[in-house]
Structures are given as C-alpha cells and as structure tokens.
Amino acid sequence: MxxxxxxxxxxxxxxxxxxxxxxxxxxxxxxxxxxxxxxxxxxxxxxxxxxxxxxxxxxxxxxxxxxxxxxxxxxxxxxxxxxxxxxxxxxxxxxxxxxxxxxxxxxxxxxxxxxxxxxxxxxxxxxxxxxxxxxxxxxxxxxxxxxxxxxxxxxxxxxxxxxxxxxxxxxxxxxxxxxxxxxxxxxxxxxxxxxxxxxxxxxxxxxxxxLDKIDRNIYSEFITSTFLKNGKKINPEAVEYILGFTDVYTYYTQLICNQCFYNTDLNLEIDQTRQIINNYLESRKIDYLNILNMLSENQKKMVIAIAKDRLVEKPSAMEFLHRNNLPSASSSLQALKTLNDKEIIHKTITGYKVYDVFFERFLEKYF
Ligand SMILES: Nc1ncnc2c1ncn2[C@@H]1O[C@H](COP(=O)(O)OP(=O)(O)O)[C@@H](O)[C@H]1O
Ligand SMILES: [Mg+2]
Incomplete structure (x- = not known):
C-alpha cells in the first residue's frame, strides 16, 4: 500500500x-x-x-x-x-x-x-x-x-x-x-x-x-505529532537537528521532514537524520555548482563569505573584506548588489543572508 x-x-x-x-x-x-x-x-x-x-x-x-x-x-x-x-x-x-x-x-x-x-x-x-x-x-x-x-x-x-x-x-x-x-x-x-x-x-x-517564520516550539511539536499520527516516531534530538539545519524556514523544513518521514520505517534517530539530510544536499550539488559557475569571481567570494557567517551586517567592513580575501569595498559592494538583484542573497532588517537555505548549507559544507 x-x-x-x-x-x-x-x-x-x-x-x-x-x-x-x-x-x-x-x-x-x-x-x-x-x-x-x-x-x-x-x-x-x-x-x-x-x-x-x-x-x-x-x-x-x-x-x-x-x-x-x-x-x-x-x-x-x-x-x-x-x-x-x-x-x-x-x-x-x-x-x-x-x-x-x-x-x-x-x-x-x-x-x-x-x-x-x-x-x-x-x-x-x-x-x-x-x-x-x-x-x-x-x-x-x-x-x-x-x-x-x-x-x-x-x-x-x-x-x-x-x-x-x-x-x-x-x-x-x-x-x-x-x-x-x-x-x-x-x-x-x-x-x-x-x-x-x-x-x-x-x-x-x-x-x-x-509574515515571519513559524514559532520554533510550535513547529517542533507539529513535526513530532505528525510523525506519531502516522504511526512513526521521531527522536527530539532529530527534530532539533532538522530545525537547526533549516533555520525554521517553512519550505525547507517541510521538504526535509518529507524526506525524513519517507525514509523512516518506525523510528527516526539522529544519525539517520544526518544521513538523510546529507544525501539530500548531495543530490542538489550539481544545481548549486551550476549557480556558482554563473557568477563572477568576486560574486562567488561574496556569497561564500556571507554563507559562512550566515548573517552579515556590514559587508563593506574592513574586517569582513580582509578575512574573506575580498576586493576593495566598492568592488565588493558591486558584487553584493548583483547578488541581491539576482535574489541569491537578500537584505533582512538585521543584515545580508543567502536567500536559499540549502544553498547556504551547501556553501558552508564545501567551501
Ligand atoms: N503552516 C504551514 N504548515 C505546513 N506547510 C506549510 C505551511 N506554510 C507553508 N507550508 C509549505 O511550505 C512551502 C512554502 O509555502 P508557500 O505558501 O508556497 O510560501 P510563499 O507563498 O511564501 O512563497 C509550501 O510547500 C507550503 O505547502
Ligand atoms: Mg507563494
């Protein structure tokens, strides 16, 4: 069935x-x-x-x-x-x-x-x-x-x-x-x-x-009870790991939970959760490399730098530019503007972020 x-x-x-x-x-x-x-x-x-x-x-x-x-x-x-x-x-x-x-x-x-x-x-x-x-x-x-x-x-x-x-x-x-x-x-x-x-x-x-993110505790409760309602169990640690990975963004959370539910027989533990998530990232690798390959060198460096810090308040700050081996402030801001126009990164009230959470995790992992 x-x-x-x-x-x-x-x-x-x-x-x-x-x-x-x-x-x-x-x-x-x-x-x-x-x-x-x-x-x-x-x-x-x-x-x-x-x-x-x-x-x-x-x-x-x-x-x-x-x-x-x-x-x-x-x-x-x-x-x-x-x-x-x-x-x-x-x-x-x-x-x-x-x-x-x-x-x-x-x-x-x-x-x-x-x-x-x-x-x-x-x-x-x-x-x-x-x-x-x-x-x-x-x-x-x-x-x-x-x-x-x-x-x-x-x-x-x-x-x-x-x-x-x-x-x-x-x-x-x-x-x-x-x-x-x-x-x-x-x-x-x-x-x-x-x-x-x-x-x-x-x-x-x-x-x-x-619209903001769904409250983390409410999402956590939803994931646990949805597994239970459908005859499966998920370890609390695994739930926390998922929400940490997706940063509680709705689409990414749903997608990972979809994969986790599908790949679970009865009980999902943390090790298997890590494995499922790694497999998923791996399956997206070619798409993400293609996105990177369409960027200029400065844009690549900028998006990788932002991914690693997750949130960058002042992308033209000397410390940030030096640490990431980025060019002059004006060239870096130009790269940032292009990335923003392409919606690869976006500006939030607290700073700049990579728009796609999985792309961010991919850059963190491979660069
Ligand atoms: N409250 C929710 N509970 C469960 N799934 C949700 C919820 N809100 C959104 N989703 C799912 O998350 C994904 C993104 O939601 P969507 O409404 O398409 O976002 P947006 O319109 O803001 O781009 C969709 O797959 C959607 O079905
Ligand atoms: Mg929509």
Missing amino acids: KEINPFSLTYNPEYFCDREAQTTQLTNNLANGLNTLLHSPRRLGKTALILNTFNRLEQSKTCETFYIDLFAASKMQDLIGILADKVLKKYHSQNLMQGIKSLLKGINASLTFSPDGTPSLSLNLNEKQFDSTLAQLFDFLESRKNPVVIAFDEFQEVAGYPEKAEAILRTHIQQLSNVKFIFSGSTNHLLQEMFLGAKRPFYQSAEVMV
Missing part, C-alpha cells in the same frame, strides 16, 4: 502548522472591510496562509473566495482572463456557455479544451475593453449576497505589465464594498514601491502584514 506523506509541499488543511494568529488577522481585516498587503521572503508560507484562510471562510460559508495566482500572468489580459475563468467556473459550472453570455456581454470570449477535456476560458480583449470587462465581473461580485474576497498572489508582477494596470485596477477596487482584496508577494522593491510610493495608485491602500 502506498503511504501518504503528511509533510506535503502543497497546502493540506489536515497537516497545516499553526498560523492561527495570522489566519485570524487576515479574516478580521476582511470582516472590517480592509484590504491586506501580505508580504515576506519567498517560501515562508504566504500562499499556504491565504489558502488556509480561504478554506476556513468557505467552510463557514460566510464568504466566497477567489485565489488568483499572477505568477504566469504577464499582461492585463492574462489577469482579467484568470479572474473571469474563476468566476465563470464558480457560478456557472453547469453551463459555461450560458455563463459567458451573461457575465461577459460584448466580449470576444470562447472556451478551449485541454487534451484531458478540461475547459478554460480564453479572452481576446483590446485595451479599451479592460474596463468594461472588469466592470462586468466586479458588478456581478458586488451584487452577491455574501462578501467576496479576491487574493492576487505574486501581485508584484502587475508592476511590470505594459498597460497602466495599477491605475486601472485601483479605480475599480476603490469602488467596491462587497469585494475585498488580499495582495500578496515576496518582499522586494517592486512590491514596496507599489504600496509605499506616494505617487503610485496603490499607495497606502492596504493594511500591511509581514
């Missing part, structure tokens, strides 16, 4: 760790009629938090929710297309053609079918029809009896659209009272400028919520 791995890498309400306060806060913002900007570094759990909040809201039947992933939407037509597709399928699943006629009057819309027969909406809009299409969709949602929530995930993508997307969206969003929004994305300059730039349409339009 194939056993189910409870440490999944997609949202599973049955094995979701904590985020109680954040789920409540998001829900309260909605209840109070406030839009929310949710941001954090990548892979800490924003998408999962939104899905968890939506799952609860849908279960309580108090709200109707739409999760819109903008990762692959590179222009306004894509965004409107995804939204229209979701609205259509939620309210007109019995008769999509009829739905298109009533929701998208005067719009060039058709259904396409994937090889497995799944229908999806395809829109052909010219720029003048953005407003009228959005107006029809939002008018419909505005008239629902229950409140409606739309989450735009990876919302920073909108900043790069060729159209005046922010202004168009903002104009519609401002007029809605039954429809509330969650804007989510990774902490970076694009998102910050959208909401903090005084001249931008979304300036101060949402309550800001920054």
Whole structure:
C-alpha cells in the first residue's frame, strides 16, 4: 500500500502548522472591510496562509473566495482572463456557455479544451475593453449576497505589465464594498514601491502584514505529532537537528521532514537524520555548482563569505573584506548588489543572508 506523506509541499488543511494568529488577522481585516498587503521572503508560507484562510471562510460559508495566482500572468489580459475563468467556473459550472453570455456581454470570449477535456476560458480583449470587462465581473461580485474576497498572489508582477494596470485596477477596487482584496508577494522593491510610493495608485491602500517564520516550539511539536499520527516516531534530538539545519524556514523544513518521514520505517534517530539530510544536499550539488559557475569571481567570494557567517551586517567592513580575501569595498559592494538583484542573497532588517537555505548549507559544507 502506498503511504501518504503528511509533510506535503502543497497546502493540506489536515497537516497545516499553526498560523492561527495570522489566519485570524487576515479574516478580521476582511470582516472590517480592509484590504491586506501580505508580504515576506519567498517560501515562508504566504500562499499556504491565504489558502488556509480561504478554506476556513468557505467552510463557514460566510464568504466566497477567489485565489488568483499572477505568477504566469504577464499582461492585463492574462489577469482579467484568470479572474473571469474563476468566476465563470464558480457560478456557472453547469453551463459555461450560458455563463459567458451573461457575465461577459460584448466580449470576444470562447472556451478551449485541454487534451484531458478540461475547459478554460480564453479572452481576446483590446485595451479599451479592460474596463468594461472588469466592470462586468466586479458588478456581478458586488451584487452577491455574501462578501467576496479576491487574493492576487505574486501581485508584484502587475508592476511590470505594459498597460497602466495599477491605475486601472485601483479605480475599480476603490469602488467596491462587497469585494475585498488580499495582495500578496515576496518582499522586494517592486512590491514596496507599489504600496509605499506616494505617487503610485496603490499607495497606502492596504493594511500591511509581514509574515515571519513559524514559532520554533510550535513547529517542533507539529513535526513530532505528525510523525506519531502516522504511526512513526521521531527522536527530539532529530527534530532539533532538522530545525537547526533549516533555520525554521517553512519550505525547507517541510521538504526535509518529507524526506525524513519517507525514509523512516518506525523510528527516526539522529544519525539517520544526518544521513538523510546529507544525501539530500548531495543530490542538489550539481544545481548549486551550476549557480556558482554563473557568477563572477568576486560574486562567488561574496556569497561564500556571507554563507559562512550566515548573517552579515556590514559587508563593506574592513574586517569582513580582509578575512574573506575580498576586493576593495566598492568592488565588493558591486558584487553584493548583483547578488541581491539576482535574489541569491537578500537584505533582512538585521543584515545580508543567502536567500536559499540549502544553498547556504551547501556553501558552508564545501567551501
Ligand atoms: N503552516 C504551514 N504548515 C505546513 N506547510 C506549510 C505551511 N506554510 C507553508 N507550508 C509549505 O511550505 C512551502 C512554502 O509555502 P508557500 O505558501 O508556497 O510560501 P510563499 O507563498 O511564501 O512563497 C509550501 O510547500 C507550503 O505547502
Ligand atoms: Mg507563494
């Protein structure tokens, strides 16, 4: 029999760790009629938090929710297309053609079918029809009896659209009272400028919520009890070792726990945990060497130096440059800037860090 791995890498309400306060806060913002900007570094759990909040809201039947992933939407037509597709399928699943006629009057819309027969909406809009299409969709949602929530995930993508997307969206969003929004994305300059730039349409339009790591004790308890619930045991030392290795970052913790659970028959001890983690790092070696090979010598030295210190407050400090055999402060800062732009390292409130925790461990181990 194939056993189910409870440490999944997609949202599973049955094995979701904590985020109680954040789920409540998001829900309260909605209840109070406030839009929310949710941001954090990548892979800490924003998408999962939104899905968890939506799952609860849908279960309580108090709200109707739409999760819109903008990762692959590179222009306004894509965004409107995804939204229209979701609205259509939620309210007109019995008769999509009829739905298109009533929701998208005067719009060039058709259904396409994937090889497995799944229908999806395809829109052909010219720029003048953005407003009228959005107006029809939002008018419909505005008239629902229950409140409606739309989450735009990876919302920073909108900043790069060729159209005046922010202004168009903002104009519609401002007029809605039954429809509330969650804007989510990774902490970076694009998102910050959208909401903090005084001249931008979304300036101060949402309550800001920054997602942090899950509390270490709560995560530890979650790992132990999840093993137990599924007929296995994990030694407390092994749990501590995992959380130390992953620095309690959600994605990395889930991934390591997934591997540890899979490789355990009944009882996981610390030695085997070390072994599983080493094997995993080893399996990523070629990818990481490839990343390194794409960097200049100065960038390589810089990222290795940051990995070894784990957190570097002042990367231009003489002591740091000397100890790591780095070039002049100006060349080093240039390398740092490139690494930051490539999102290989990132700046936190306390200093610079390597973005990918496993890459950091790899650099620590091999250099
Ligand atoms: N509270 C949680 N409990 C268990 N797994 C989680 C939790 N939050 C996130 N995850 C998992 O961690 C990974 C990263 O989360 P994700 O929501 O995709 O992060 P983000 O959207 O911030 O990049 C995903 O595999 C997700 O399923
Ligand atoms: Mg996400």
